[in-house]
Amino acid sequence: MTSLLIAALVLALMAVAYQQGVSRSKALAGAGRLHSRPQYHGALLALWATLPLLSILFLWLVTSGTLQDWYIAGQIPAEIAPGSSDYAGAAARLRNIASGFGVAGEAQAWETTAGANLARFNTTLLMAAVGLGAILGVAGLVLMRGRLSPRMRARNHVEAAIKALLIFCSVVAILTTLGIVVSLVTETIRFFTFVSPVDFFFGTVWNPGYSTTSNEASGSYGMLPLLLGTVMISVIAMAVALPVGLMSAIWLTQYANPRLRNVIKPVIEVLAGIPTIVYGFFALVTVGPALSGLGDLVGLRVNATSALTAGIVMGIMIIPFISSLSDDIIRQVPRAMRDGSLGLGATKSETIRNVIVPAALPGIVGAILLAVSRAIGETMIVVLAAGNAPILRFNPAEPTSTFTVTIVTALTGDADFASPQSLVAFALGLTLFVITLMLNIGALAIVRKYREQYE
Amino acid sequence: MTEILETEAAANDRRRAQVRKSLARRNGAETRFKLLGLASVLAAMAFVAVLFGNILMKGVPAFWQYNLDAEVYFDPAVINLPERPVQQAGQSEADFRVEMLGWQRRLALVNWNRLIVAAVDNAGSGVEVDDRAAVSIIDSGARFVLRDMVAADPALIGQTVPVRLLLSADGDNWAKGKLSRDLPDNRQQLTRPARDAIDALIETGAVHPAFAWHIFTNVDSRASPASAGLAGAFMGSFYMMLVVILLAVPIGVASALYLEEFAPKNRVTDLIEVNINNLAAVPSIVFGLLGAAVFINIFHLPLSAPLVGGLVLTLMTLPTIIIATRSALRAVPPSLRQAALGIGASKMQMVFHHVLPVTFPGILTASIIGVAQALGETAPLLLIGMNAFVANIPATPLDQSAALPVQVYLWQGNENRNFFEERTFAAIIVLLGLMILLNALAIWLRTRLERKA
Numbered sequence: 001m002t003s004l005l006i007a008a009l010v011l012a013l014m015a016v017a018y019q020q021g022v023s024r025s026k027a028l029a030g031a032g033r034l035h036s037r038p039q040y041h042g043a044l045l046a047l048w049a050t051l052p053l054l055s056i057l058f059l060w061l062v063t064s065g066t067l068q069d070w071y072i073a074g075q076i077p078a079e080i081a082p083g084s085s086d087y088a089g090a091a092a093r094l095r096n097i098a099s100g101f102g103v104a105g106e107a108q109a110w111e112t113t114a115g116a117n118l119a120r121f122n123t124t125l126l127m128a129a130v131g132l133g134a135i136l137g138v139a140g141l142v143l144m145r146g147r148l149s150p151r152m153r154a155r156n157h158v159e160a161a162i163k164a165l166l167i168f169c170s171v172v173a174i175l176t177t178l179g180i181v182v183s184l185v186t187e188t189i190r191f192f193t194f195v196s197p198v199d200f201f202f203g204t205v206w207n208p209g210y211s212t213t214s215n216e217a218s219g220s221y222g223m224l225p226l227l228l229g230t231v232m233i234s235v236i237a238m239a240v241a242l243p244v245g246l247m248s249a250i251w252l253t254q255y256a257n258p259r260l261r262n263v264i265k266p267v268i269e270v271l272a273g274i275p276t277i278v279y280g281f282f283a284l285v286t287v288g289p290a291l292s293g294l295g296d297l298v299g300l301r302v303n304a305t306s307a308l309t310a311g312i313v314m315g316i317m318i319i320p321f322i323s324s325l326s327d328d329i330i331r332q333v334p335r336a337m338r339d340g341s342l343g344l345g346a347t348k349s350e351t352i353r354n355v356i357v358p359a360a361l362p363g364i365v366g367a368i369l370l371a372v373s374r375a376i377g378e379t380m381i382v383v384l385a386a387g388n389a390p391i392l393r394f395n396p397a398e399p400t401s402t403f404t405v406t407i408v409t410a411l412t413g414d415a416d417f418a419s420p421q422s423l424v425a426f427a428l429g430l431t432l433f434v435i436t437l438m439l440n441i442g443a444l445a446i447v448r449k450y451r452e453q454y455e
Numbered sequence: 456m457t458e459i460l461e462t463e464a465a466a467n468d469r470r471r472a473q474v475r476k477s478l479a480r481r482n483g484a485e486t487r488f489k490l491l492g493l494a495s496v497l498a499a500m501a502f503v504a505v506l507f508g509n510i511l512m513k514g515v516p517a518f519w520q521y522n523l524d525a526e527v528y529f530d531p532a533v534i535n536l537p538e539r540p541v542q543q544a545g546q547s548e549a550d551f552r553v554e555m556l557g558w559q560r561r562l563a564l565v566n567w568n569r570l571i572v573a574a575v576d577n578a579g580s581g582v583e584v585d586d587r588a589a590v591s592i593i594d595s596g597a598r599f600v601l602r603d604m605v606a607a608d609p610a611l612i613g614q615t616v617p618v619r620l621l622l623s624a625d626g627d628n629w630a631k632g633k634l635s636r637d638l639p640d641n642r643q644q645l646t647r648p649a650r651d652a653i654d655a656l657i658e659t660g661a662v663h664p665a666f667a668w669h670i671f672t673n674v675d676s677r678a679s680p681a682s683a684g685l686a687g688a689f690m691g692s693f694y695m696m697l698v699v700i701l702l703a704v705p706i707g708v709a710s711a712l713y714l715e716e717f718a719p720k721n722r723v724t725d726l727i728e729v730n731i732n733n734l735a736a737v738p739s740i741v742f743g744l745l746g747a748a749v750f751i752n753i754f755h756l757p758l759s760a761p762l763v764g765g766l767v768l769t770l771m772t773l774p775t776i777i778i779a780t781r782s783a784l785r786a787v788p789p790s791l792r793q794a795a796l797g798i799g800a801s802k803m804q805m806v807f808h809h810v811l812p813v814t815f816p817g818i819l820t821a822s823i824i825g826v827a828q829a830l831g832e833t834a835p836l837l838l839i840g841m842n843a844f845v846a847n848i849p850a851t852p853l854d855q856s857a858a859l860p861v862q863v864y865l866w867q868g869n870e871n872r873n874f875f876e877e878r879t880f881a882a883i884i885v886l887l888g889l890m891i892l893l894n895a896l897a898i899w900l901r902t903r904l905e906r907k908a
Binding site: 096100101102103104105155159162163165166167169170171172173174176177179180183184186187243244245246247248250251252254255256264267268270271273274275276277278280281282284285286316319320323347348349350352353370373374376377378379380383384404407408411412417425426429432433436437440441444 | 481482484485488489491492493494495496498499500502503506509510513547548549550552553705706707709710712713714717718726727730731732733734736737738739740741742743744745747748749752770773774777801802803827828830831832833834837838842860863864867876879880883886887890894
């Protein structure tokens with residue numbers, strides 16, 4: 001209710017200021033030629049009126065909790081020690097009385113008065129904030145209204161404000177990267193106070209101990225088994241996605257007639273839009289048992305949840321990624337190269353194999369790197385279908401584990417956030433981030449260089 | 456002379472034969488290559504077909520569940536309740552809450568199972584079932600259905616009312632024939648009389664399948680899996696998408712506008728550009744780590760809240776929206792900009808009055824596709840506690856909640872695999888249906904708006 005009133009106040013002030021600006025500037029228009037159209041004068045006044053009010057309200061939002069705590073501390077009698085659970089309970093009761101919710105049973109006399117005081121304090125604080133903001137807003141309005149003149153560059157001021165907003169928005173992306181790097185690095189450093197980096201990066205055993213009594217690291221945190229699992233699954237995924245994706249792209253660009261192509265391409269790209277959790281469940285209940293049954297037929301023991309299951313399904317997921325990237329790249333190969341080869345009497349497939357693919361190779365390598373980085377960072381398929389067995393072994397038919405699986409298990413368990421069992425997720429996340437970043441930078445550099453070559 | 460001619464002719468023949476042979480080989484290779492390409496395309500299409508066929512085949516049956524049409528007698532001897540309390544004048548909110556809770560506790564303590572047992576006994580199966588077996592046939596959520604009926608209308612007490620009671624997960628499995636009938640008693644979830652009673656009631660038509668609307672209207676439940684639904688997860692996803700639309704779209708479009716139209720070409724803008732391209736390829740789980748470390752651990756935002764999930768997904772979709780909007784802006788012909796600038800518009804006016812309206816269809820499509828991508832994302836949500844079991848429909852974005860993809864993850868892990876495998880596929884169908892709807896909307900809007908423009 002109160003927040004609606006405040007919002008209404010802000011909107012009303014904004015509307016009044018805008019209207020004032022417009023009418024004032026229309027009045028000024030008689031005195032001389034206006035630099036800016038009346039709307040800009042209105043917008044300028046609206047900015048000057050609402051910005052002070054909004055900043056004061058923001059300040060109130062940030063500080064009111066602390067101020068309230070400070071006031072409550074003065075209201076609670078000295079015999080209740082601050083920091084005790086009684087103190088927290090008393091504070092909660094006061095807040096409930098102040099908000100009008102009341103407490104069950106009889107409130108003590110001091111509680112009633114203190115609650116009333118607190119309610120008065122809260123109201124005063126809010127009224128003070130709103131009042132101060134409104135006064136400042138009106139002052140800004142009056143001040144700028146007096147300074148309006150026909151020659152005033154109101155449009156430039158308003159445009160500068162909009163531009164500032166646009167710049168702020170594009171900085172959000174930078175802040176995100178910064179946030180990722182800073183949070184991953186600080187938590188990783190905290191993790192390395194428990195486990196030495198050498199043990200982490202070169203250890204061959206992943207077996208975090210879960211000690212219940214202390215936060216000390218027990219067990220071993222060697223990431224090589226996870227690295228092996230990640231690499232194995234990515235290799236299997238690429239073994240599925242690369243031939244199918246690349247050959248599809250070649251067939252669609254070189255052989256298919258355009259009408260057929262316009263139907264088939266979107267159908268294949270549907271694979272890219274399916275959530276990974278769906279692939280994961282499909283792998284778990286359909287592909288895994290099918291592979292296991294197939295293995296039984298030929299006398300091989302294939303586990304239903306294994307690197308093979310996760311890898312094959314991940315490969316299916318990556319097919320459209322490879323095919324649409326290669327499609328773009330193949331189309332960029334100059335026509336003259338293709339025509340020259342065909343003119344010399346090479347067949348279509350010879351042209352493709354000996355001219356087009358070699359010419360497009362750098363771009364295709366870039367696409368592969370991007371696909372690998374996606375495979376490494378993929379989470380839900382491996383969480384469901386890889387079996388979560390962080391053991392160093394090279395058999396793809398056995399369950400395995402990856403970076404992403406371990407991050408999920410580490411942060412969804414019951415371990416305390418500050419314990420090494422949880423913090424290890426950030427060390428793994430940082431490793432993952434660095435690997436994918438390097439792959440992406442490499443891929444983008446290759447693709448860009450390749451584009452320049454033919455432009 | 457003739458000899459030379461002859462050898463020349465022979466050499467020509469030989470060469471021709473050689474060429475013909477190699478040509479056959481080369482044409483064979485050509486055909487094989489072409490078939491290989493075709494096979495790849497067919498394989499990719501087959502994957503799509505198998506995936507969707509599998510999901511539909513396994514998921515669609517879950518939308519029909521078996522029910523028992525029962526006559527429930529609200530026995531006054533069983534339901535022993537005082538009057539429902541009304542807030543008295545001068546009574547504090549907290550005191551009234553205490554009194555109401557007391558009444559609700561009385562309501563909850565009523566042995567609703569007695570009513571259900573009586574209803575099953577009177578259903579006319581002709582099979583003698585003991586109380587436990589009778590209760591095991593019906594979903595345990597039926598208790599709350601009866602309780603809520605009485606809470607809404609205490610006049611029901613003493614009357615006999617026809618009520619459609621949902622069969623329990625085990626009962627549904629048996630009725631659908633998902634369990635082998637040859638298994639010995641000790642490996643069946645239901646006792647023999649219970650199974651016989653279900654078979655007999657199917658025979659009489661009292662137990663029959665009906666569309667399971669509760670999948671859409673109920674929240675998740677562990678105690679009564681048969682009546683577990685997606686309403687809570689749907690609202691959680693809805694709030695998250697709201698946050699994404701309110702934050703990611705304006706911020707993404709604004710930063711694309713700045714980078715494409717206003718930014719000077721210098722080191723800083725280069726850095727932003729490289730940064731956005733890389734951010735688009737950062738694995739989604741890393742955004743989850745960011746959310747866990749910053750939003751949860753530093754800002755102490757609530758765990759499992761759609762607001763936090765929405766913020767994480769916003770950061771994740773931002774690069775997608777920026778990149779797509781920039782390419783839409785780049786497609787605007789320079790003549791439009793030059794014309795606007797030429798007749799004296801400022802740069803800001805040129806962008807907001809002329810360029811932005813033309814790119815609107817492109818931006819809209821990019822935003823919808825970004826939102827659809829965010830809707831299906833699971834991994835980052837697991838790291839900010841959204842994998843918690845929540846049996847509520849969130850009232851605000853700050854309440855604990857599930858989300859559709861996370862619900863899929865939770866249901867696939869349920870112990871009652873026989874029942875929940877199908878149910879999980881049903882949740883997947885709902886999720887995919889929403890995504891297809893969003894993408895169709897994007898395509899429809901684009902064609903419609905582009906035709907207008």
